[in-house]
Amino acid sequence: MLRQASDSLSLRAKRAGLHEFTKSVESWLSGTGITQGVLTLFCRHTSASLLIQENAAPAVRRDLERYLDRLAPESDAYEHDDEGPDDMPAHLRTALTQTQISIPVHNGRMALGTWQGIFLFEHRQAAPERQIVLHLVGE
Amino acid sequence: MLRQASDSLSLRAKRAGLHEFTKSVESWLSGTGITQGVLTLFCRHTSASLLIQENAAPAVRRDLERYLDRLAPESDAYEHDDEGPDDMPAHLRTALTQTQISIPVHNGRMALGTWQGIFLFEHRQAAPERQIVLHLVGE
Amino acid sequence: MLRQASDSLSLRAKRAGLHEFTKSVESWLSGTGITQGVLTLFCRHTSASLLIQENAAPAVRRDLERYLDRLAPESDAYEHDDEGPDDMPAHLRTALTQTQISIPVHNGRMALGTWQGIFLFEHRQAAPERQIVLHLVGE
Numbered sequence: 001m002l003r004q005a006s007d008s009l010s011l012r013a014k015r016a017g018l019h020e021f022t023k024s025v026e027s028w029l030s031g032t033g034i035t036q037g038v039l040t041l042f043c044r045h046t047s048a049s050l051l052i053q054e055n056a057a058p059a060v061r062r063d064l065e066r067y068l069d070r071l072a073p074e075s076d077a078y079e080h081d082d083e084g085p086d087d088m089p090a091h092l093r094t095a096l097t098q099t100q101i102s103i104p105v106h107n108g109r110m111a112l113g114t115w116q117g118i119f120l121f122e123h124r125q126a127a128p129e130r131q132i133v134l135h136l137v138g139e
Numbered sequence: 140m141l142r143q144a145s146d147s148l149s150l151r152a153k154r155a156g157l158h159e160f161t162k163s164v165e166s167w168l169s170g171t172g173i174t175q176g177v178l179t180l181f182c183r184h185t186s187a188s189l190l191i192q193e194n195a196a197p198a199v200r201r202d203l204e205r206y207l208d209r210l211a212p213e214s215d216a217y218e219h220d221d222e223g224p225d226d227m228p229a230h231l232r233t234a235l236t237q238t239q240i241s242i243p244v245h246n247g248r249m250a251l252g253t254w255q256g257i258f259l260f261e262h263r264q265a266a267p268e269r270q271i272v273l274h275l276v277g278e
Numbered sequence: 279m280l281r282q283a284s285d286s287l288s289l290r291a292k293r294a295g296l297h298e299f300t301k302s303v304e305s306w307l308s309g310t311g312i313t314q315g316v317l318t319l320f321c322r323h324t325s326a327s328l329l330i331q332e333n334a335a336p337a338v339r340r341d342l343e344r345y346l347d348r349l350a351p352e353s354d355a356y357e358h359d360d361e362g363p364d365d366m367p368a369h370l371r372t373a374l375t376q377t378q379i380s381i382p383v384h385n386g387r388m389a390l391g392t393w394q395g396i397f398l399f400e401h402r403q404a405a406p407e408r409q410i411v412l413h414l415v416g417e
Contacts, residue, residue: 002141002280002415004175004277006243036282038318038413040177040241044252046193052377054324054369059358063366064373067350072206080198088202091193095203099191099255100241102318102378104284104413111411113322116377133250135177135243137141137276137415138282141280143314143416145382179316179380183391185332211345219337227341230332234342238330238394239380272389274316274382276280276415 002139005032009132013122016086018051018061021132022118026110028134035108037138041118042100044131047090048122049097055117068093068123090123097121105138141278144171148271152261155225157190157200159256160271165249167273174247176277180257181239183270186229187261188236194256207232207262229262236260244277280417283310287410291400294364296329296339299410300396304388306412313386315416319396320378322409325368326400327375333395346371346401368401375399383416 007028013019029039043050054060072092074085081087101118104111112118120130146167152158168178182189193199210232217227240257243250251257259269285306291297307317321328332338349371356366379396382389390396398408 002282004141004177006175006245036284038282038415040243042241042243042250044250044255046191046199046252046254051373052324053373057358057360059356060324060366060369063356063358064369067370071210071349078198078202080196080202082196088199091199091203092206095190095192096235096374098237098376102241102320102380104318104320104411106284106411111320111322113324113409115324116322131252133243133245137177143280143316145314145384179382181380181382181389183389183394185330185338185391185393210349217337217341219335219341221335227338230338230342231345234329234331235374237376241380270391272382272384276316 002137004137005034006135010129011120011132012129013120013127016122016125017065018119018121020055020117020119025118032136034136034138037105037136038102039105039110040102040135042133044133046094047124048120048130049094049099050101051097051119051121052101052116053119054115056115086125093123141276143276144173145274148273149268150259150271151268152259152266155261155264156204157258157260159194159258161257164257171275173275173277176244176275177241178244178249179241179274181272183272185233186263187259187269188233188238189240190236190258190260191240191255192258193254195254225264232262280415282415283312284413287412288407289398289410290407291398291405294400294403295343296397296399298333298395298397303396310414312414312416315383315414316380317383317388318380318413320411322411324372325402326398326408327372327377328379329375329397329399330379330394331397332393334393364403371401
């Protein structure tokens with residue numbers, strides 16, 4: 001019989017950039033007792049996002065961070081700058097990545113590939129605490 | 140016992156850009172009687188997309204619209220221009236944002252953050268009617 | 279009564295770019311016997327992604343491929359280049375598109391729009407076999 005579980009993770013990044021939290025999700029998942037299903041992660045913010053990316057080479061993460069710094073630069077002129085030069089670029093970088101990711105669960109594990117990790121992509125320099133909502137349906 | 144509900148919303152934007160429809164989704168959600176679950180929104184088009192973004196400052200939305208205008212500009216040369224200069228940029232801007240968003244539901248409400256709204260991102264100047272499919276599983 | 283089904287598709291693209299596999303998903307879906315629900319597709323890789331895009335005009339796909347070639351170019355300098363000049367651009371193009379897509383299912387069919395197809399977006403020149411995990415919950 002299908003059932004569901006849900007919860008919320010609080011994360012605080014020490015700096016802007018990619019921060020892996022795969023293990024926190026794995027730990028929560030194993031506590032639910034649900035072994036087959038689909039897990040949804042939802043980021044409750046518009047200046048931080050979610051990304052599944054390469055979990056091994058730190059250089060990939062650094063290149064990704066520098067790339068988005070260039071693609072949505074602080075140096076551009078924006079109408080909205082209430083909270084400083086990193087405010088609007090944070091919204092743009094969030095729009096270009098993901099606010100939500102769903103991952104199938106099989107045999108008690110997320111169906112991530114060997115090189116995939118789950119990352120919070122913090123886009124603000126002075127990062128507040130972030131909440132990620134977890135929802136799982138399965139059996 | 141888990142059950143599901145589904146429906147379709149028709150939206151027509153008066154101009155290209157971001158159009159919030161959070162309240163329409165909330166209204167539909169409350170009518171389903173499902174209070175815990177996960178809601179999926181799916182946009183049935185390739186020249187309009189979905190985005191969760193800042194619901195308070197209109198300047199954020201204007202900056203976002205201008206940014207995508209620059210990132211995938213009408214002034215570039217495209218092979219595909221059957222429906223005018225905004226045709227191919229509309230496909231590109233759709234590819235860079237989202238066609239689908241899933242949002243956990245808790246205590247009868249979507250788990251959106253305080254500053255999050257749900258937007259149709261219309262990328263065509265002469266916008267046709269758009270259909271957003273809603274699916275909810277929960278109890 | 280709700281139930282679920284899951285599986286994995288193996289795809290190998292002959293070249294980098296967009297490769298439609300809508301029919302493979304339709305075929306799997308009809309075999310499950312589930313006619314109302316929500317289907318999740320998850321790509322287990324960080325250098326290939328998923329995209330729902332225009333299924334009719336090949337020029338749209340060529341423009342999209344050329345656009346991402348320009349937006350995250352091989353000619354830029356990257357710290358990470360272990361596997362050649364297309365390695366890091368592949369990660370960037372994956373980050374800008376999708377790793378996961380969920381599609382409502384209604385009357386035994388995915389709720390895709392008339393012009394929507396499901397594509398594997400292969401970002402490597404020498405593409406390995408790719409795995410797409412399918413998960414369906416419904417009845």
